[in-house]
Amino acid sequence: MAPTDETAQVDQQTSPFGTTPPTPPPGRDAAGQGARMPRWLPRAMVLALTLIAVFQLGSWAFHQLIGLLINILIAFFLALAIEPAVSWMASYNMRRGMATFLVFFGLLIVTAGFVALLGSMLAGQIIKMIEGFPDYLDSVINWINSTFHTDLRRVDVQDSLVHSDWLRKYVQNSATGVLDVSAQVLGGLFKLLTITLFSFYFAADGPRLRRALCSVLPPARQAEVLRAWEIAVDKTGGYLYSRGLMALISGIAHYILLESLGVPYAPVLAVWVGLVSQFIPTIGTYLAGALPMLIAFTVDPWYALWVLVFVVIYQQFENYVLQPKLTSKTVDIHPAVAFGSVIAGTALLGAVGALIAIPAVATLQAFLGAYVKRYDVTDDPRVHGRRIRRSTPFRARLRGLFGR
Numbered sequence: 001m002a003p004t005d006e007t008a009q010v011d012q013q014t015s016p017f018g019t020t021p022p023t024p025p026p027g028r029d030a031a032g033q034g035a036r037m038p039r040w041l042p043r044a045m046v047l048a049l050t051l052i053a054v055f056q057l058g059s060w061a062f063h064q065l066i067g068l069l070i071n072i073l074i075a076f077f078l079a080l081a082i083e084p085a086v087s088w089m090a091s092y093n094m095r096r097g098m099a100t101f102l103v104f105f106g107l108l109i110v111t112a113g114f115v116a117l118l119g120s121m122l123a124g125q126i127i128k129m130i131e132g133f134p135d136y137l138d139s140v141i142n143w144i145n146s147t148f149h150t151d152l153r154r155v156d157v158q159d160s161l162v163h164s165d166w167l168r169k170y171v172q173n174s175a176t177g178v179l180d181v182s183a184q185v186l187g188g189l190f191k192l193l194t195i196t197l198f199s200f201y202f203a204a205d206g207p208r209l210r211r212a213l214c215s216v217l218p219p220a221r222q223a224e225v226l227r228a229w230e231i232a233v234d235k236t237g238g239y240l241y242s243r244g245l246m247a248l249i250s251g252i253a254h255y256i257l258l259e260s261l262g263v264p265y266a267p268v269l270a271v272w273v274g275l276v277s278q279f280i281p282t283i284g285t286y287l288a289g290a291l292p293m294l295i296a297f298t299v300d301p302w303y304a305l306w307v308l309v310f311v312v313i314y315q316q317f318e319n320y321v322l323q324p325k326l327t328s329k330t331v332d333i334h335p336a337v338a339f340g341s342v343i344a345g346t347a348l349l350g351a352v353g354a355l356i357a358i359p360a361v362a363t364l365q366a367f368l369g370a371y372v373k374r375y376d377v378t379d380d381p382r383v384h385g386r387r388i389r390r391s392t393p394f395r396a397r398l399r400g401l402f403g404r
Contacts, residue, residue, distance in 0.1 A: 070352055071191060075198030077356050079206070080236040086203050100204040104196070118272060121265045128298065228363070235362040242326040246318065247274035254292065257310050261303045263296045277315075279355070285315055333362050 082103050089099035134154070141152050202209065210229060214222040251274030258266035269292045277288035289311035296303035333341075338358050345357025 067191075068194070070349060071194045072198055073356070074352055075195045076202055077236055077359065078195065078199040079202030080233050080359075081240050082199075082203055083206060083233045084237050086206075096206070097204045100200055103203075104200060114271065114275075117268050121268050132298075231366045232359075232363040235366060236359040239359040239362065243278045245326060246322060247278040249322065250274040250277055250314070250318065253314060254310070257307065258292060258296070261296060261299070261306065263292065263299055263303060263307075265295065269295060273311075285311070333358070333365055337361065337365075 082100070085103050086096060086099045089102065090096045137154055137157065141154055141157065144150060145152055210226065214225060217225060251270040254273045255266055255270035258269055263269065272291060273288040277284045280287060289308065292311075293304045293307045296307045338361070341357040341361040342354050345353030345355075345360075347353070349356075
């Protein structure tokens with residue numbers, strides 16, 4: 001006998017043990033399949049967490065190595081600056097390592113000589129100021145007594161200064177800050193050593209570095225990289241040439257002033273003003289002018305005022321006349337672009353960015369200029385800064401009236 005539909009349904013609901021299991025609610029299988037986690041979700045979560053961890057690790061490593069990266073950047077531009085001298089010496093069958101060593105040795109001799117002269121000058125002036133301090137104090141006390149009708153004595157002033165609270169606090173703060181100054185000096189020496197070593201390797205192994213860089217690029221890209229390297233060398237050398245020329249002009253001008261005023265150590269002070277004002281950005285002008293003013297003040301206070309006036313006037317002449325002309329000739333960038341690049345470099349990397357901003361922007365501008373398509377400019381008066389005169393009806397009436 002063939003089973004009917006009802007008999008089959010009863011057989012399906014009857015368990016082998018004679019009990020009837022509960023009927024599952026409708027749609028349970030579909031809900032279970034919908035609540036199951038997709039296979040791609042765990043891998044996507046692991047990938048997202050891995051990317052976040054890699055980003056955090058890279059950010060931490062970058063912040064830890066930012067000082068080293070800045071030192072390497074400075075060393076690279078220093079190597080570009082001495083590249084022409086090293087290449088010229090290497091063209092006479094001299095090894096690049098020896099040529100680089102001779103260039104650095106010459107720079108070391110010049111720097112050490114300048115620092116020694118400046119140190120001896122400062123030491124002599126400090127000793128002179130200390131020896132003449134009682135005379136200066138007596139003259140000030142006599143002027144105060146004669147002007148304000150007081151009865152001050154040098155012994156009383158010295159006792160009040162020695163036993164004052166602010167002097168004691170100043171000595172204590174200076175004693176506690178000795179360790180900080182020593183740590184900063186050691187850090188500066190280590191940074192200078194790092195920059196020197198990297199710049200030496202970049203200059204001595206310049207051809208090997210270029211070959212290693214070109215070995216991973218196709219031939220067309222190799223030519224572009226070599227051309228960019230050559231442009232960087234030319235622009236960096238041109239920038240240093242312009243700075244050196246401005247330092248020479250500034251030193252000669254200040255030497256004439258200091259020598260005419262009879263200020264001692266005029267040659268050393270002139271060299272100080274020329275180098276510091278040109279190669280220390282932003283605050284170099286103030287540091288350069290402060291020392292000659294101090295030395296001139298020991299001779300005559302009015303001489304210090306004359307030095308201040310001359311420094312301010314010469315700085316305006318240099319900013320608006322001398323620097324734009326020399327920068328446009330050697331670096332070939334607009335003065336406004338040079339000024340903006342210095343501000344941007346200072347905001348990004350501080351004094352280091354201000355120092356390397358102009359050669360970096362000049363290199364980038366020269367390299368991109370080779371790939372920008374240029375067209376002939378139309379012969380329009382507005383291109384040359386002249387306006388096109390168009391006769392208006394009012395002007396036509398006036399011409400007709402005066403013509404009659």
